[in-house]
Amino acid sequence: MTHLYLIRHGESVANVKPIVAGMKGDVGLTERGIEQAKRLRDRLATSGEIKADVLISSTLPRAxxxxxxxxxxxxxxxxxxxxxxxxxxxxxxxxxxQEAWARFGVPDFDRYPLRPLAPGGESWGDFTLRVSRALTRITSEYEGKTIVIVCHGGVIDCSFIHFFRMPSLVVPPIDFHTRNTSITWWERVNRRHQQLWRLNTYNDIAHLQGIGAVESVRWEDTHPAAPVPTEE
Incomplete structure (x- = not known):
């Protein structure tokens, strides 16, 4: 069977500033994020619960x-x-x-799922398609293996859309809340005369007990109180 473990990165500087963080804005993990990752490392080393054949990581510094x-x-x-x-x-x-929203408008993927966050960036539809293609490619290439991907909350959100075959051009009418260094575990099984994906674990942060799981600042919590010029 194919096992796919998706691990979100630790708390990043961009999470708490907040900064719109692509390759330029991402300066890596906070001290808490480093400790979260070390806790996960120690858990995996002690438990041996993930016997990985493949370890893949996003190229963004926090991952x-x-x-x-x-x-x-x-x-x-x-x-x-x-x-x-x-x-x-x-x-x-x-x-x-705040700077990005003032210049490019507040992101609203619910109403405008095909509008990029900023020029040169991706829309929600672009993003879900890219992630779906990546998951298809990776799970096909390493079929029958145990795969670990260190990635991002949005990628893990898209795994639900991909494996549950949900509409990908609209934001789901639910709120995912994926924690830093959490483990999401998908397993491919033979059921009903076909191969199906089974979700075994989501948001497993047992290793963070004692240091807290402080929430990242979310986009909707940083909207200006008054409309920015592009919204008027």
Missing amino acids: RQTAEIIQPALGIPIIFDDEVQELKVGEADGMTN
Whole structure:
């Protein structure tokens, strides 16, 4: 059977500033994020619960740093893959949320799922298609293996859309809340005369007990109180 473990990166500087973080704006993990990743590393080393054949990481610094911290517990090299990055932010990269929203408008993927976050960036539809293609490619290439991907909350959100075959051009009418360094575990099984994906675990953060799981700042919590010029 194919096992797919999706691990969200640790708390990042961009999560708490908040900064729109592509390759330019992403400066890696906070001290808490480093500790979260170390806790996960120690858990995996002690438990041996994930016997990984493949370790893939997003190329964004926050995911790369998380993968490098946990890699010794898995004992295999890291394969870096641009296609499991978070939604690409284009010209907003490195701006604060407030600066980006003032210049490009507040993101509203519910109403405008095909509008990019900023010029050169991705829309919700672009993003879900990219992630779906990446998951199809990776699980096909490593069929029958245990795959670990260190990635992002948005990628893990898209895994639900992909495996549950939900509409991908609209934002689901539910709220995913994926925690830093959480484990999401998908397994491919033979059922009903076909191969189906089974969700075994979502948001497993047992290793964070004692240090807290402080929430990242979310986009909807950083909207200006009054309309920015592009909204008037």
